[in-house]
Amino acid sequence: MNLEFAKMHGLGNDFVVFDGVRQAVELTRERIRAIADRRFGIGCDQVLVLEPAERSGVDFAYRIYNADGGEVEQCGNGARCVALFAREAGLTDKDRLRLETLGGEIMPRILPDGRVTVDMGVPHLEGADIPLSEPGEWVRAPLEVAGERRRITAVSVGNPHCVLEVEDATAAPLSTLGPVLEHHPLFPNRANVEFVEVRSPDRIRVRVWERGAGVTLACGTGACASVVAARLWDRVGPRAEVELDGGNLTIEWAGPEEPILMTGPAVITFRGVLGQWPASRPATAGP
Numbered sequence: 001m002n003l004e005f006a007k008m009h010g011l012g013n014d015f016v017v018f019d020g021v022r023q024a025v026e027l028t029r030e031r032i033r034a035i036a037d038r039r040f041g042i043g044c045d046q047v048l049v050l051e052p053a054e055r056s057g058v059d060f061a062y063r064i065y066n067a068d069g070g071e072v073e074q075c076g077n078g079a080r081c082v083a084l085f086a087r088e089a090g091l092t093d094k095d096r097l098r099l100e101t102l103g104g105e106i107m108p109r110i111l112p113d114g115r116v117t118v119d120m121g122v123p124h125l126e127g128a129d130i131p132l133s134e135p136g137e138w139v140r141a142p143l144e145v146a147g148e149r150r151r152i153t154a155v156s157v158g159n160p161h162c163v164l165e166v167e168d169a170t171a172a173p174l175s176t177l178g179p180v181l182e183h184h185p186l187f188p189n190r191a192n193v194e195f196v197e198v199r200s201p202d203r204i205r206v207r208v209w210e211r212g213a214g215v216t217l218a219c220g221t222g223a224c225a226s227v228v229a230a231r232l233w234d235r236v237g238p239r240a241e242v243e244l245d246g247g248n249l250t251i252e253w254a255g256p257e258e259p260i261l262m263t264g265p266a267v268i269t270f271r272g273v274l275g276q277w278p279a280s281r282p283a284t285a286g287p
């Protein structure tokens with residue numbers, strides 16, 4: 001086996017990217033966890049695979065697997081990276097791509113300066129793609145969390161997000177409250193969790209606990225969900241700079257029923273070849 005891959009990141013949210021068009025990439029939950037392992041494998045937050053499109057009018061299928069091995073609906077930083085990857089790998093010569101994911105179709109556009117703008121589609125506040133155990137519009141709704149009442153906003157960007165406002169994002173209890181909200185009964189499919197500090201009508205500071213990956217340096221769909229929530233709180237306008245630990249994204253959203261546009265960088269750190277699947281982490285090495 002000689003499986004070629006690219007190690008990439010979007011603001012430090014890092015990925016192992018496979019060309020599943022010209023290679024047969026047979027992933028299992030165990031292989032994904034082993035690839036994502038930062039000691040026994042390559043190390044990444046998510047594994048991404050480009051595959052031939054199943055529908056006409058679409059350039060590629062884009063599949064996303066969290067470090068815990070689970071396949072998920074959407075990944076915004078990854079969308080910018082796979083668009084750059086497709087161009088650099090000679091899989092396309094287009095600047096504008098249409099990608100199909102489990103969470104719907106998205107459209108990256110590679111800009112002349114190398115950044116990528118992605119039409120992430122229309123966000124949803126409830127419904128099929130954000131199954132809630134108690135349906136209804138969860139905007140700033142009170143939720144019992146670890147014995148406290150927190151006000152949360154549930155937003156789907158194809159994948160589920162639980163957004164809450166905090167006074168100081170840098171002091172947010174990511175590692176304690178993050179997993180509690182990720183696994184809260186309100187979210188039968190779990191949720192990504194964003195802690196949002198509104199700094200001005202066009203600037204927010206966001207830190208993220210990601211479903212299936214934990215604390216990451218950036219989350220594209222999380223930045224999108226945070227701007228949607230902050231707009232619904234009437235705290236930001238139609239365009240905001242989102243300051244994440246790994247850097248800034250520009251998010252634009254004209255309002256309900258409108259698509260979200262996310263703009264930011266994508267980087268190929270290195271390319272490699274897997275001669276065999278990495279060994280799984282031994283139980284003695286801990287989780």
Ligand SMILES: N[C@H](CCC[C@H](N)C(=O)O)C(=O)O
Nearest residue numbers: 075076077159211219220221
């Ligand atoms: N880092 C990704 C989010 C991955 C989403 C994944 N954590 C999930 O379970 O939905 C992004 O840039 O959107």
